[in-house]
Amino acid sequence: MNEAADSGGRDFIRQIVADDLASGRHARVVTRFPPEPNGFLHIGHAKSICLNFGIAAEFGGDCYLRLDDTNPVREDQEYVDAIIEGVHWLGFDWGPRLTHASDYFEALHDCAVQLIRAGKAYVDSLSAEQIREYRGTLTTPGRPSPDRERPVAENLELFRRMRAGEFADGQYVLRAKIDMAAPNINLRDPTLYRIRRASHQRTGDAWCIYPMYDFAHTISDALEGITHSICTLEFEDHRPLYEWLLDQLQLPARPRQYEFSRLNVAYTITSKRRLAELIELGLVGGWDDPRLPTILGMRRRGYPPEALREFCSRIGVTKKDHLIEMALLESCVRDDLNRRAPRAMAVLDPLKLVLVNYPQGQVETLPAANHPERPELGSRELPFGRELWIEREDFMEDPPKKFFRLRPGGEVRLRNAYIIRCEEVVKDAAGNITELRCSYDPATRSGSGPAAERKVKGTIHWVAAHAALAGELRLYDRLFTVERPDADPSGRDFREFINPSSLERRLGCMLEPALAAAVPGAWYQFERVGYFVADRVDSRPGQPVFNRVVGLRDSWAKAQA
């Protein structure tokens, strides 16, 4: 156990866990992450995963990965596989603790019988619509179903026949018998079981009755010996039902439920329904579109799992509604990538530059460190020659004050190479700049001694034309133009806020040749441009496609704005 266990913890849930351990209420903490396999994981799940697995790890306990598969018509094995892969990718492991709610179907059924025998549950023949009517409203109490006082023996028999498949979907449900006048609507005889003649991805056709969330979840928690059942705020109202079930049933453990606020990140959405809509409508490329806050999307985008974990740690855990700025996520990503990404050079918008005093036909090779602060990452050889590509925006014919880059007659350092001076600007008939003719100072080659130490205001990146690898770069921006696409004050639909320039494909980029060897998933910092990752899907051997993970902080651009 580390300091988290004895310092009181970092958030209110960890404090509770620490207290429970200190007081001896629990000898060991057990948590669980219980996703429903009806969709892909997203950043909101990441917060819950980090919380549950994080607490187990910090306090020396266990965390289950439990697939909450109680609704066969919505769930699919494809999601199960993706969830498993996603949690692993995030960096967590559950050992032998991979479970499914469906593992407990028999036990769940027995609990239902237990409830019926105790007169705490009954089989109701009301239709779904009738149940809704009888439930009352937020401000008026409900009324009892005509079946509410059905004798125990009859309930038992009907429930047996429900299980035996003698009835059609919707003909009967099993309901808890609690209080139709309860101010908390969840206590107005909630449904426990419904008939669903659907094949289940794991249990096949063994069952035609399936338990509802509250019932299955509470009992699964107890069966697994969960000590702290952590969920989001919208389940706060369900806690009395959770407690009620634990009170009625003979179960091996008494878990407690705690709620925290779900994650909201500005300029994006996490609603399963809306994400699916974006995909179905073709507004994004798929669940792994790099603009999406899905685990699949963020992975493809190049967000390191460590950065995501750091993000989850920095945002904290509270019960407050919040809206986290994208800048915080980006800060975590830059932090991580700055340390791990080797540097390279790539020109996004190439402008030809000719060194007029560099011998025709000559080429050389210049060493360049892969990381300015980590010599152990080694170095590489950069081809250099008479013709180069530089970034078009690194030259201005009539620059503003404090422009440190190239200008007519001005000098600039070519990163890892020589200092050059702009001698001539070549334009086409339309007046567009087509080429820069410069001279270089042979005495200023990087690392060649005192003469090379001469200072100039700016340093720019470049790629030798004779060895350049032409390639595609993809630049991403926020997917939406408003902070809360799904709750904009204007009331307009979230699809109306899609940022038309959230994806920009740059086809004619010039990359330093070493980048041809980039393996899918490899990170680089293209100096002065940003962090990039070789795309896992579209890269080909020798011809990688790069995704911009996030740009570098850019105080010059900021000053210009």
Add this chain to the structure above:
RNA sequence: UGGGGUGUAGCCAAGCGGUAAGGCAGCGGGUUUUGAUCCCGCCAUUCGCAGGUUCGAAUCCUGCCACCCCAGCCA
């Protein structure tokens, strides 16, 4: 209008009766062959509002206000 929650800086968030941590963002400065990184400094006389208790209140009490969640045989 019933029930359940939440209000500390632009965004997060510590704080648990002893006089407002930290991070992100922002601003200013230093280092720098990335306008990056790194480093230094600044950034809440005040904790939704109003009263009260107390020597002392963001922390306790009372009232009010604002916002979020709940009426699936979804989770």
